[in-house]
Each structure stands twice: as structure tokens, then as C-alpha cells.
Amino acid sequence: MKSSRLILLTTTVIAAAVMELIDTSIVNVALSHMSGNLGSTLEDTAWVITSYAIANVIVIPLTGFLAALLGRRRYFIGSVALFTLASLACGLSTNIWELVAFRFIQGIGGGALLSTSQVIVFEAFPVNKRSVASAIFGIGVFTGPTIGPTLGGYILDITTWNWIFLVNIPIGLAVLIGAIFLVEDPKQSQSVTHIDYLGLLLLIIGVGSLQILLERGDQEDWFETVYIRYLALTAGLGILGFIWWELRIDKPIVNLRVLRSPTLAVASLLTFVTGVGLFSSVFLTPVFAQRLLGFPALDTGLLLLPGALIAILALIMTARLLQAGVPTQVIIMAGFALFITFSWKMGHLGPDAGKSDFYVPLIFRGVGLALLTVPLTALAVSGLRPDEIPQGAAFNNMMRQLGGSFGISGVNTFLANRMAEHRTDLVTNLTLNDLETVQWVGAVSRRFVAQGSTELNGLQQSYQLLDQSVNRQAAVLSYLDAYMAVGLLFVAAMPLILLVFRAGAKSNAPVVLSDH
Template sequence: MSPFNRKLLIITVILAAIMELIDTSIVNVALTYMSGNLGSTLEDTAWVITSYAIANVIIIPMTSFLTNKLGRRNYYIGSVILFILCSLMCGQAHSISELVIFRFLQGLGGGALLSVSAAVVYELFPKEKLGTASALFGIGIFIGPTIGPTLGGYITENYSWPWIFYINVPIGILVAVSCYFLLPESKVKTRVGKVDWLGIGLLTVGISSLQTVLERGQTEDWFATNYIIVLTVTAILSLTGFVICELRVDNPVVDLRVLKSKSLKVAAILTFITGMGMFTSIFLTPVVAQRLLGFTPSQSGLLLLPGAIIAVFALIISGKMLQRGVSPVLIILFGFLCFIYFNWSMSTMSLETPAIDITLRLIFRALGMALLTMPLSSLAVSSLEAKDMPQGTALNNMMRQLGGSFGISIINTYSARRTASHRVDLISNVTASNPLTTDRINGYTAYFQHKGSSMLDAHQKAMKLIDMTIVKQSTLMSYLDSFLLIGLLFALALPLLLFVIKRSKANTANVIVSDH
């Protein structure tokens, strides 16, 4: 392959990975528009997000198996075509059921765009430049989910929500055509035996049930709803059966035996926590900015931009450090400390916190992501044999997605309950015997009387304004508690690094497949 074609292929597959990652969050800001246009409730429309997440989590651990079974070139190009067609059909959907079905199929196609793209990038770089390869692909992993809400908000505000999906079509066509002419078959050939249909079925049912429970549990009041109970039992039985099945068959669709590696087990747990921090921060920050501080979707996205730019350079530095033999454990430690500081600082916000302060705090989030992306992947495969690396990294990537689902579910439940608790505490201080409350009500009443309201109407408006203030303040306090909770989880996970502290140097060869 000529140097020009090599560079073109690298740009192509990184672009495909970014496109897939953007789609994990681009629809978040458009749910209200979709709901009104398709005549569905907001809860039903949320399945547009849920179905994509379910498909991603199902397909990611199966990527290694499918690549070996179908051939990397066929599987990748086929996945791109599936992604394009389903993106087009999502934009053409006339009902919420159609949109959810095509969104699920889009997620199945998107699974390969992340995992296989990484393998291609690492394969095309010489060994002495693997740190650069990791940094380039890490940029895509970081930027994709970060700019998703901003891009989605801009498109929705200036055009219409179907263009969130249509934008994938021209990009996807370019990727498919480029890969058709440039993408070679994998250099690593692995013989695949009998298809593990039972394992595929149990994984699909188990992950689908678990993801649905996580995504919809809070909305449905958890176990007060029958179908949540049924899906919980189904998830437990299916995933238990899946583990037993995969440990007994000769050709498992997901080889769980790789979890014998202590480094992979520790990396998987830390990646799970990182996924929680990554997805909850990208969820909470726009919510606080838009609902409480009055920012538009585009303005909320701009808060993340400076951090994303700085993270690009941090990713390159992180890759260089790994290449020079710096322990991934040390880099991970600093990454976790950045996340801990970010969450603690966000937990001290107020309704008067200026945008510049929020932006500065988000830089630490960006640095944390930059310092964790490659070292965690490197640690995950550091003690695996070459044949086990694709499976190990696929499992590690799945843990990131599951961490995000668990994190958002936990935060939704936790913030809702903390909001109720803070509201009770604040209302208990709003009494006739409290002079501050009396002065505030009298001041509001006088203001509304001055605007032409009667005494009774002015008093009612004053009380309503007090209630709105309490709701806003209790909501803010619940989100601050949520940031603090995530920071605490990061702090509690730090001692796990002691179990792998002896691995003082990154195995450079392992970085080749660090994100496959």
C-alpha cells in the first residue's frame, strides 16, 4: 500500500469510528422534537437511545468472532452499508416503532465501526509509531461523544431532526467506497469452528433485558412495574446461562477464559468506572447548563470544546509516554485523580457560577479521559497472548458501554431521590415564623402588586415563585450530589491499581490492538 493510500485509509476508518460514536449521543437533544413529530410520549421516544445502546453492547463482544467468521473486510464494509441504510430509514420513519427498530439495526452496524477501525489503524502504523496511532484513534473515541449533543442541537435548531440521521449517509458512502478499494484483509487468520448459536442467543437476550432495565427502570419506578421484574429475572437467568455456556463450549462467541488475566480483570473494572464517569458527565453537564443555567444546546456543547482541544494534545503525550515505557498504571492514576477533582469541583457549583468556571472544570474531565483511554486499553491486554488480545479488548470495550448504562441509570435514580429529599428540607424552612421567608414573600407580593395584580393574586404569584425557586435549587443540589457520588466511586476504585502496580512498563506490542 502506498503512503498516500495508507493515510487515506487511516483517515477513513477514524472518520467511521467518530461517526459511530457521535451517534451514541447526537439524538439526546432531539427527543422532544421527535416525540411531537411522531405523536409519541417522551418515555416511548427514549427507546431511540435505548435500542441503539442495546445493539452496541450486544455486538461489541462478538466483533472478534464475526471478524474471523466473515472476514474483516466483508464484515466491516457490510456493517458500514447496514449503518448507512438504517440511518436513511431512521430519517424516513413515520412512527416511533419504525424509528426504534431501524435505530437498533443501526447500532448493530455501528459496533464494527469502532472495534475494527481501531485494529486497522494499529495495523497500518509501524511499531515505532504505535503511540501516535493510539493517540489518533483516542481522539476519535473522546471527540465523538463530546460533540454529539452539540451537533445534534445545531442540526435540530436550524434544520429538522431527520437530518441527524441523514448526515451519516454521505459520510458512510465515502467510507464504504474508500474501504472497498483500500481495506485489506486482516493479517491475522484464526480458524473458526462451529457457530455458538446458544451463546449468541443468551447474550442477546441477557444484554437486551439488562440494558432495558437500566435505561427504563427509573422511568417505570423500577420493580413497581411487572415488565421490569420479568426482564430483571430474564437478564439474571440468561447471563448466568451465558457464562456457564461460554466456559464449556470449544468455540465460544465470547471467550470468557481471558478473564483469568489479573490485568484484564482490573482494567475491566476500572474501564467500567471510567465509562460511568464519561457518560454521566456528558449527561449531567448539558442538563445543568440547559435546565438550570438557561443555556441553549449549542452553548452547552461549547462548554466542552476547550477541554476537547486540550485533550487532543494530552492524548498524544499519553501515547508517547506509553511508547517510552512509562507504566500505564501511573498514567491511569493521574487520569483518575483528574476525574476525582472534576467531579468534586462540579459538586461546588451554584446557579451563579459563570460559564468560564464550568469550562475550566471540564478541562480536568477532558484530561482524565485523555489519560485513561489508551493506558486502560494497554493494561487490559498487557498479560494476554496475541490470540487472546482481540477478545480481551472487546470485553474491555463492552465494560465501558455497560459502565455508561449503569452510571446514567444510577444517576437518574439517585438525583430523583435527592431532589425529593432536598425539596423536603428546603420547604421545612419556608414557614411563617421564618423572618427571611416572610420578607421574601412580602417583597414578591409587593412587586406583583406594583405590576397591577390584586393583593390575592400577587400573594399567589409570590408563593408560586417561591415554589419554583425551591424546585430549581433542590434540582441543582441533587445534580451536585450526583457529581460527588461519581467522584467517590472513582476514589474507591483507586486501590485496585495496587494489584497491577508491578507492571511498571507498557508492553508496546500490546498497544497494537489496544482498542480492538
């Protein structure tokens, strides 16, 4: 393939993947605006996020099957068109349930873009350049979720929430035109003569129920709510039934037999952990900076910028290290170590932290995740036959998305529990027998009286201010604990990296996709 055509093709499909990944997080900052504008409760508005995530996580493992059924070129172009039209419909929605429905359709279109884009880029490059292909694709995987909330906040600063969706229209049209002229079907394509309807049904029930459980569990107090318990039972039975059925039949809708590849199995586990780190840190950092430290949305976005730019350079560097023959497990170990360092540094910030305190930890985060993205993407498909690569890539991407869902859900629950514990600990030290507390309440109360309040109102206002201070301090401590908890997960997962040695040894193909 000519270099100019390769550049255009790569740019086109990476833009599609980035567009899809941005939409996984761009809505997060707009929920209150949508709620007020559409006259819905915040709880109902949260389904805008949930519906997209459900559609995504169902479609991603099906991409290999659907590409074979419809033809990869037709499937990719159709998915871009569906995503773009659904984005337009989302932006023009006039009530919340209309928006939720179109958001689900957008998720169906978007679910295909990630894995299909990865396979197209992967196959477009020669074998000795596939680590470079993984790095280029990794730029999209890393930057998409990272810039989503920042872009959403910027859009809300200058216009209405509708443009969070409408901004996809020009990008989607450009990608669609590029795909029509540049994307081709693979030379050796599979044909589908049988559709596994039962497998499809079990996948929708099992994975769909699990995603709803993860998205809504924290808000519904988990298993204290009846329908959450039913969802847990349905998810468990659906997924177990799906695995049993797919391993039993000759032509499954999702070929789980690719997990016999030790490289894919190990890479998927590590990718799940990486997904937890990627999405939970994207969730924690903007909220911590804006809500607790009072940073404006633009300043919060600028906090993430240096780390994101350096991460792009790190992705390119990682590809060159792989081509130079540096062992995959060494790069993965370095990525884990850097992300753990990020978690440790963030876990030791204080309530008076300034912008400069964030830059170095976020650079560690960016470089750490960059060092993980390329080797894990390459490792996932390195032991697969060419006809198995689409299924392997889709499964690995699904594990990243599920890791993100588990991560955000787990972090939310962790924050709520730690908030209650820290508040209890702080309140126990605030008694009428504590001289410092009594003096503080008296001084603040007198200040309110001096401003025109009665003595009773001044006392009440001082207690309210004390309560707010306790809540803020408890929240800050909870977020610091959450950073440390995510870091500990990475520490616990590090022994998995030792399996990369064995996986690489048992694989039929080299772990590093290069000539070295």
C-alpha cells in the same frame, strides 16, 4: 504500509468509530422534537435511545466472532453500509415505532464499527508505534460522546430532527468508499466451522435484558414495576447461563477465556469506571448548564470545546509518554486524579455560575480521561495472543459502553433521590413563622398586584414562584452532589490501579506496546 496509505486507512476507520459514538448521544437532545413531530409520548420516544443501546451492547462482544465468520473486511464494509442505510431510514421515518426499528438496525451496524476499527488501526501500526495507534483511536473514543449532544443541539437550531440521522449519509458513504479500497483481511485469519447458537441466544437474552433494565429502570421506578423485576431476573439468569455455557464448550461465540489475562481483567474494570465518568459527565454537564443555568445550546457546546481540544493534545502526549517508558500505572493514576479534581470543582459550583467557571474543570476532565483512554486501551490487549486481540478489544469496549449505561442510569436515580431530599430540607425552613419567608412572599405578591393581579392571585403567584425557586435550588444541589458522587466512585476505584503492577508482571507481553 506506506505512510500515505496508513493515514488514509486510519482516518477512514476512525471516522467510522466516531460516527458510531456520536450516535450514542446525539439523539438525547432531540427527544422532545421527535415526540412532537411524530405524535408520540416522550416515554415511547425514549425507545429511540434504548433500541440503539440494546443492539450496540449485544453486537460489540460478538464482533470478534462475526469478523472471523464473515471475514473482517467484509464484516466492516457490511457494517458501514448497514449503519448508513439505517441512518437514511431513520431520517425518513414517519412514525415512532418505525424509527425505533430502524434505530435498532442502525445499532447492529454501529456495534461492529468501534471494536473492528480499533483492531484495524492497532494492527496497521508496527509494534513500536502501537501506543500511538491507541492514542489516535482514543481521540475518537473521547470526542464522539462528548460532541454528540452539542452537534445535535446545533442541528436542531438550524433544521429538523431528521438531519440528526441524515448527516451520517455523506460521512458513511465516504467511509464505505475508503474501506472498500483500504481495509484488508488480516494475514492470519481465523475460520469458523461451528456456530454457538445457545451462547448467542443467552447473550441476547442476558445482555439485552440488562440494557433495557438500565435504560428504563429509572423511568419505571425500578423494582416497583413488575416487568422491571422480570427483566432483572432474566438478565441475571441469562448472563450467568451465558458465562457457564461459554466456559464449558470448546468453540464459544464469545471467548471469555481471554479474561484469564490479568491485564485485560484489570483494564476492563478500570475501563468500566472510565465509561461511567465519560458518559455521566457528558449527560450531566449540558443539562446542568442549559436547564438550570439557562445557557443556550451553542454556548453549552463551546463550554466543552477547550477541554476537548486540549484532550486531543493530551492523547498524543500520553502516547509519547508510553513510548518513553513512563509506567502505565503512573499515567492512569494521574488520569484518575485529574477526573476527581474535575468532579470536586464541579461539585462546588453555585446557581450563579457563569461560563468561565466551567472551562478549567472541563479541561481537567478532558485531560484526565485522555490520560486514561490510551493506557487502558493498550493494557487491555497487551497480554493477549494476536488471535485473541479482537475478542479482548471487543470485551473492553463493551465494558466502556456498559459503564456508560450504568453511569447514566445511576446518575438519574441519584438525582431523583437527592432532589426529593434537598426539596424536603429546603421546604422545612419555609414556614409562616419565618419572617424572611413572609416578607419575601409579601413583597412578591405586591409586585404582582401592581402589575394587575388581584390580591388572591398575586399571593398564589408568589407561592408558585417560591415553589419554582425551591425546585431549582434543589435541582442545582442535586447535580452538584451527582458530580461529587461520580468523583467518589473514581476514588473508590483507585486501589484497582495497584493491580496494574501485578497484571503487568504476570502478563506474557509488556503492558506498554512499544520497544521500550
